[in-house]
Amino acid sequence: MEPPPSERARAALDSARAPDARKAAQVFVAQVGRDAAFQLEACVHCGLCAEACHFHLVTGDPRYTPVYKLWPMIKAYQRERAPFASLKRLLGVAPPESTAQALADWSELLYDSCNLCGRCTLACPMGIDIAGLVRQAREGMSAAGFAPPDLYEAAGRALETGSAMGVRWPALKRQIELQEKDTGLKVPVDVEGADYLVVLSSMEIIGFAEIIGALARIFHRAGVSWTLPSAGFEATNVGVQIGSREVAAVLLSRIVDAAERLKVKYVISPECGHAYSALRWEGPNLIGRPYSFKVVQIVELLDQLVREGRLRTRGKDARRLTFHDPCQIVRRGGVSQAPRRLMDGVSGRFVEMPASGAASFCCGGGGGVSAIHRAEKLRFAAFECKKRQVDATGAEALVTSCSNCRNVLEEAIEQYGMTLPVLGLTELVAQYLEPERPRP
Template sequence: MSATVVNDPVGGAARGVPRPDLRQDMQGEMPAQERVDIAMRHFVRDFGAVAATYMESCVHCGMCAEACHFYVQTGDPKYTPIWKIEPFKQAYKREAGPFALFMRALGLKRKVTIEELQEWQELIYDSCTMCGRCTLICPMGIDIAALVSLARHGMHKAGLVPHELWAAAERGEREGSPLGATPKVLKERIEWIADEDDVDIHLDKEHADVLVTMSSIEIQKYPQAMAAVAKVLNHLGMSWTIRSDGYEATNFGLLSGNADWQRDMSMKMIKAAIACKAKLLLLPECGHAYTAMRWQGANVYGQPLPFKVRHISEFLGEHIADGSLRLKKGLNKTVTFHDPCQVARRGGVFEAPRVVLAALGAEVHEMKDNRSMNWCCGGGGGVISIHRADAIRYKAFEIKMRQVEDTGAEMLVTSCSNCRLSFDDSQAHFHWDKTAHSLLEAVADNLDDTLPARSVAPAAIVNPYREAPAP
């Protein structure tokens, strides 16, 4: 990535963040004004009563700025979270707000230009992980992260998505996996890892109680996750399978703003679960996969899902709590846990990972900001895939790096493979000596086989931590 540091006394460059060369990515061939019209039309189309209430509720207090890792690390006002949805807000006020007719007639609200949309592409995609920390801190309850997600829908329709993110989403739609983990690759990886770890990994069983899904990051970079989940489920004596017709949980349709591709990816898993009569769809260590299926899956399906959906950390915590999963206290060391934003802050899963760590004998040293107030690793929302965002992503990561160091913990653990990827990449960039480890893999390495596991049917699973809807 080429970058130029400019004289910017209040902005990112003054804080050591080089500004990337302007690189507005576009898909398709259409005139500039047509792109603007399409984007604004879809911005307006996505307004509902809730979004309209959000638009009218902002009191410009600036609290969301101090909650955003990109703003805190750069001091640049343009990274204030509520500013990231300004074109969305302009479309609302001109086209759908209570005074829209009046404002248009008097020209009080000018039209958004293509140049502004191109500039906002960086704000909506490169410098927002949709982590929800701004949402949590907003005194008016504005879900800024959800509004950014809606704004991405309009940007996608206008062909204004960063090319790396668009390419991954398009590949996911075309091949079934955004990172090339096709059914053929999946089968080859399973055969290899099953042989290497001497573990039975069930593929394409006709009927199973549990459908296991994977993240393409795990399949391609962290394949030990496949062995780990197999060891745990075999230890519990469960009937389970991975299905080659619905295994990919990573949803780049959600991240890019393509609602149709998001639906297609989710429906593959839903159909596979129904086909094998699964009682439980088990999601991998992936935050946005959790959002896409646990909280949006029923909307995609059009009715309540005929099976339960659990993130792997929830599943592990539940089975430790009910006594069916017994572990050795193999982590006899100090550990700090990184809460993945989508699973913890957006999904409410705070205590399950800590139940797991306690069962492993870990002494948990919490970061200063943890659970709902956890700072994002900077790589979520597809940001880690956008090369021009590297400089600001690394700058944002410095918060997390400092907080991990301040705990003095010997080991860092998380339950999201995308977070692990962000940690690994930043570890290499900063020559840092901390490695993020998988919660699931720690469990698989410390199964207690001295006592037989007490099997529990998935239909009996209840969440002892939270059954309330996600915020």
């Protein structure tokens, strides 16, 4: 009898304790299906992807060329699965298998220096989804013990506590109580039959809990039926970041269980880029079936409520504001116009960064990089590209719709001695809600 998914996920993490290059090669090869193979086979080694990667741009290090980060997976594929692999092995011209030492060295390239931001995908003239392939290559690295220790620990913590940061229900309950006191509104918890289920990222719960109050005010004003779950409230998915389908599926299934238990129609993906990627796009494939509910990104929902006239704002922020595009929501997720319409609604002086939208630079912390302690110096260096974009706007405040971006931006801004507040878009909208009319 097959063990339950949570035990399989735990076993997958445990088995990764002893680094195993052969296992890495096997998992690399198993990742390469038809679409990935067409892409890997089409690379002409033009190097144009390097021009898109902030890690390469700031360091000049050719090893940070995005497609080069895939080398171990490409070599394993060419050796074992590519069309002429048998012939090449027979002739002795197949690439040698990567050693454990080489893969340990490669961990920096596939994790520390890649945010899965997808700017390289946009740049590739051959149409290779390099970021998507790095996500797949991480499966091999994590299964075989070559992922960063910080991410293994975070994954273990997420399996055990429900959150990569160890946030449990009592901590969220306390934050809810504080927000209820602050707003005078009741935050619905475990309400069966609500239309919308709100899930949060631990970063929001710990660092930006005002989002709960903001949502309460917005949904109260728009007349939205919603609830938070006491179990399955964590939206971030470290399984996707480390590259472990087993871990990712378990974490994702907790949200699915909550949504199905409470019979909601929609699950709201919060202000977290990778949560959106995990919940909206990877989720059904991780659990092996379509959802019984729809997933909507919070910014999409707010935009919809405004356009339907259910949500009205009054007044505008007078500061010069600019918007940081979270990669997984905008470039990779297709939610690009909604945040701009919302910005226009609450900002009198909204100014776009150069190369904003799909081609914008990552904050440097996506893809799990912000959780990798050893990558901190490189992450701050990579922020230089974002800094140039921000500086060009002369903005007095930076707005974004991802709590991880927000945290990473705040840290980098402090590191660079900048004096720029970073605001959450949902909170900004809540701040400019039209005052409630007294009921007749």
